[in-house]
Amino acid sequence: MLELRLVQGSLLKKVLESIKDLVTDANFDCSATGFSLQAMDSSHVALVALLLRSEGFEHFRCDRNMSMGMNLNNMSKMLKCAGNDDIITVKADDGGDTVTFMFESPNQDKISDFEMKLMDIDTEHLGIPESEYEAIVKMPSQEFARICKDLSTIGDTVVISVTKEGVKFSTKGDIGSANIVCRQNTSVDKPEEATIIEMQEPVSLTFALRYMNSFTKATPLSNSVTISMSSDLPVVVEYKIADMGYIRFYLAPKIEEEEGES
Amino acid sequence: MLELRLVQGSLLKKVLESIKDLVTDANFDCSATGFSLQAMDSSHVALVALLLRSEGFEHFRCDRNMSMGMNLNNMSKMLKCAGNDDIITVKADDGGDTVTFMFESPNQDKISDFEMKLMDIDTEHLGIPESEYEAIVKMPSQEFARICKDLSTIGDTVVISVTKEGVKFSTKGDIGSANIVCRQNTSVDKPEEATIIEMQEPVSLTFALRYMNSFTKATPLSNSVTISMSSDLPVVVEYKIADMGYIRFYLAPKIEEEEGES
Amino acid sequence: MLELRLVQGSLLKKVLESIKDLVTDANFDCSATGFSLQAMDSSHVALVALLLRSEGFEHFRCDRNMSMGMNLNNMSKMLKCAGNDDIITVKADDGGDTVTFMFESPNQDKISDFEMKLMDIDTEHLGIPESEYEAIVKMPSQEFARICKDLSTIGDTVVISVTKEGVKFSTKGDIGSANIVCRQNTSVDKPEEATIIEMQEPVSLTFALRYMNSFTKATPLSNSVTISMSSDLPVVVEYKIADMGYIRFYLAPKIEEEEGES
Numbered sequence: 001m002l003e004l005r006l007v008q009g010s011l012l013k014k015v016l017e018s019i020k021d022l023v024t025d026a027n028f029d030c031s032a033t034g035f036s037l038q039a040m041d042s043s044h045v046a047l048v049a050l051l052l053r054s055e056g057f058e059h060f061r062c063d064r065n066m067s068m069g070m071n072l073n074n075m076s077k078m079l080k081c082a083g084n085d086d087i088i089t090v091k092a093d094d095g096g097d098t099v100t101f102m103f104e105s106p107n108q109d110k111i112s113d114f115e116m117k118l119m120d121i122d123t124e125h126l127g128i129p130e131s132e133y134e135a136i137v138k139m140p141s142q143e144f145a146r147i148c149k150d151l152s153t154i155g156d157t158v159v160i161s162v163t164k165e166g167v168k169f170s171t172k173g174d175i176g177s178a179n180i181v182c183r184q185n186t187s188v189d190k191p192e193e194a195t196i197i198e199m200q201e202p203v204s205l206t207f208a209l210r211y212m213n214s215f216t217k218a219t220p221l222s223n224s225v226t227i228s229m230s231s232d233l234p235v236v237v238e239y240k241i242a243d244m245g246y247i248r249f250y251l252a253p254k255i256e257e258e259e260g261e262s
Numbered sequence: 263m264l265e266l267r268l269v270q271g272s273l274l275k276k277v278l279e280s281i282k283d284l285v286t287d288a289n290f291d292c293s294a295t296g297f298s299l300q301a302m303d304s305s306h307v308a309l310v311a312l313l314l315r316s317e318g319f320e321h322f323r324c325d326r327n328m329s330m331g332m333n334l335n336n337m338s339k340m341l342k343c344a345g346n347d348d349i350i351t352v353k354a355d356d357g358g359d360t361v362t363f364m365f366e367s368p369n370q371d372k373i374s375d376f377e378m379k380l381m382d383i384d385t386e387h388l389g390i391p392e393s394e395y396e397a398i399v400k401m402p403s404q405e406f407a408r409i410c411k412d413l414s415t416i417g418d419t420v421v422i423s424v425t426k427e428g429v430k431f432s433t434k435g436d437i438g439s440a441n442i443v444c445r446q447n448t449s450v451d452k453p454e455e456a457t458i459i460e461m462q463e464p465v466s467l468t469f470a471l472r473y474m475n476s477f478t479k480a481t482p483l484s485n486s487v488t489i490s491m492s493s494d495l496p497v498v499v500e501y502k503i504a505d506m507g508y509i510r511f512y513l514a515p516k517i518e519e520e521e522g523e524s
Numbered sequence: 525m526l527e528l529r530l531v532q533g534s535l536l537k538k539v540l541e542s543i544k545d546l547v548t549d550a551n552f553d554c555s556a557t558g559f560s561l562q563a564m565d566s567s568h569v570a571l572v573a574l575l576l577r578s579e580g581f582e583h584f585r586c587d588r589n590m591s592m593g594m595n596l597n598n599m600s601k602m603l604k605c606a607g608n609d610d611i612i613t614v615k616a617d618d619g620g621d622t623v624t625f626m627f628e629s630p631n632q633d634k635i636s637d638f639e640m641k642l643m644d645i646d647t648e649h650l651g652i653p654e655s656e657y658e659a660i661v662k663m664p665s666q667e668f669a670r671i672c673k674d675l676s677t678i679g680d681t682v683v684i685s686v687t688k689e690g691v692k693f694s695t696k697g698d699i700g701s702a703n704i705v706c707r708q709n710t711s712v713d714k715p716e717e718a719t720i721i722e723m724q725e726p727v728s729l730t731f732a733l734r735y736m737n738s739f740t741k742a743t744p745l746s747n748s749v750t751i752s753m754s755s756d757l758p759v760v761v762e763y764k765i766a767d768m769g770y771i772r773f774y775l776a777p778k779i780e781e782e783e784g785e786s
Contacts, residue, residue, distance in 0.1 A: 071437070074438070077416070078415075078416070078440070080415065081413075081416075098438070107447075110405070110445075111442075112441065112443070113441045114440045115438045115439050116437060116438040117438055154602070154638070175598040175641065176640040177638075178639070180637075183635075336700070339678070339699065340677075340700070340702070342674075343674035343677065343702070370707075371706060371709045371719065372667070373707075374674075374704040376702045377700045377701045377702070378699060
């Protein structure tokens with residue numbers, strides 16, 4: 001039997017909003033460690049990994065490891081019916097073919113039960129090795145989202161270049177080109193407004209803006225985003241989920257075009 | 263001659279917004295009692311009844327009973343041109359073929375006259391008998407609107423079941439099922455937040471959510487909604503209009519399917 | 525070389541939003557006087573004239589007169605990438621075929637360069653004679669925008685009639701007719717709320733509402749709008765840009781139909 005009670009239910013709503021456009025169907029895995037998900041996007045280009053640790057739940061009962069296949073769009077429809085202050089409990093029987101989302105309003109006057117059918121989804125779980133990254137940029141998540149959105153109005157891809165001074169986002173398109181430089185800045189009033197660069201050596205990688213924009217759907221989950229890059233590895237775009245875990249997006253860089261080509 | 267001056271003109275705007283999607287053309291009836299309307303929706307399934315009592319108007323002159331046929335969409339277009347703080351006066355000559363809506367801004371700097379052509383509409387006025395209801399639920403209107411909207415994402419019909427403990431709204435659809443229970447609750451800070459159940463005997467009736475959602479367009483008119491049900495009568499969903507009257511929606515229940523059928 | 529630094533960069537964003545729907549491509553002219561534009565709309569019915577005086581810029585360097593052809597839609601896309609508090613600098617080399625918009629965030633942490641290709645646009649600069657107008661109405665710009673929008677829901681044209689008492693906006697359409705009268709009013713708390721009428725003789729002119737609605741896109745630039753009318757001249761709808769200049773729209777009146785014709 002599975003019973004996960006999350007007082008800050010809005011977290012689960014935000015998690016779904018951040019991945020449902022990228023991934024259609026996915027297995028949620030539940031174990032003593034926590035509630036997690038790993039899935040490729042439909043075109044098998046990007047990977048999303050979610051972890052909500054068991055300690056972050058008010059109540060976490062998971063008698064045996066379970067993998068529950070869900071259609072994320074349907075799951076999102078149900079979670080949208082939860083109020084933002086509701087407590088959400090996820091319930092499932094061992095071997096059952098449904099999952100139940102229970103929503104309790106703060107004053108307990110309104111109790112909702114939404115039962116959803118589970119799906120069988122074949123997936124292979126990829127082992128993602130912990131890697132050392134040549135450059136790690138931590139910056140305000142809203143700033144990153146704004147930059148990706150702005151550059152999309154000009155071009156299709158973004159070159160992210162990290163030096164000690166800052167991180168540069170560049171694009172080119174039919175109507176012109178754009179460069180946005182964010183300088184390292186640690187002397188800010190609030191820690192989440194800082195832009196911090198940890199760099200072994202300069203990196204410059206090219207990515208499809210379409211995916212970056214999709215990743216920024218996770219912005220409501222965290223004030224900061226961490227972008228980890230190495231020249232021979234997929235970029236990791238990570239949003240921490242306070243006291244619970246993280247959502248991480250992996251995306252392989254595009255092979256860079258020669259300078260001078262359009 | 264007809265001249266009805268309504269200081270709180272935004273009320274009339276809200277009334278129109280709450281019925282214009284349900285009813286296309288309707289006769290507004292004016293008599294010494296007040297300004298009223300009774301109309302079926304275009305598929306003849308739901309009935310709406312509006313009453314604005316003469317006492318609620320700052321000035322109410324109606325020399326003889328009049329029935330004015332209006333296209334509610336056109337009327338709504340004109341009323342949308344009134345500011346939310348404007349005083350609205352409805353004017354018509356006996357036997358004329360137009361109605362004039364006059365809008366006065368609070369400081370009297372801006373005076374607008376909108377003249378609309380009247381229509382001939384054949385309708386039979388139904389006598390609606392006052393009935394005793396087996397169960398009457400009074401609840402916050404926004405809560406009711408939210409529930410109808412939420413359940414629509416899952417199914418097409420709602421089963422409303424009243425017991426002494428509370429009222430349950432249920433639906434089923436392709437992606438799963440949902441039950442939302444609102445408990446009786448009278449110990450609230452503001453009276454309009456109360457959920458109050460008056461019940462002779464338990465009732466459980468099924469309705470099309472499409473109509474329920476349409477009725478909830480009246481939510482801005484009142485903080486509370488009253489749902490009156492008997493097993494052999496149409497449900498009445500009533501929004502009181504402060505100091506003036508009400509808007510009531512009537513809808514026949516669907517014949518309930520056997521348990522076990524989908 | 526050209527380098528124009530505008531601390532209140534949001535002004536330039538608002539200017540673009542107010543003209544880009546009316547004009548597709550236009551030449552921006554730069555001289556010691558300032559940054560200006562004159563263009564006809566695509567159907568050659570309305571004329572827009574913009575002036576941003578050099579004194580309004582923090583830094584204004586224009587070594588020689590330049591005329592830069594820009595696609596206003598593309599320019600708007602780039603300016604939308606500037607934050608509302610950003611400083612905007614417009615840069616161009618003499619004889620170059622690009623213009624650069626540089627955006628600096630208030631704390632200088634984020635610097636963006638957007639480079640746009642210039643276009644060759646053939647235009648003849650019209651000399652607009654200074655004229656005496658029979659009637660000049662100054663009124664709140666939001667009120668004027670609201671009136672044009674409201675009347676568009678009823679008809680296609682507006683008759684603007686000025687008398688000493690006030691200004692009347694009228695329209696007619698299939699569903700009825702509308703008259704909105706704004707009275708002269710100088711006893712207001714804030715000067716921008718005043719409606720002031722300077723009149724040599726009464727004027728009544730008819731205009732296409734489509735254009736009037738397009739002009740009101742400039743509303744965010746100024747709290748007041750000035751409408752100058754003479755029976756034999758195009759109307760001038762002017763929005764002052766604080767400390768910098770103005771944006772003026774010119775539109776020829778429609779030949780008025782005989783009374784009684786529809």
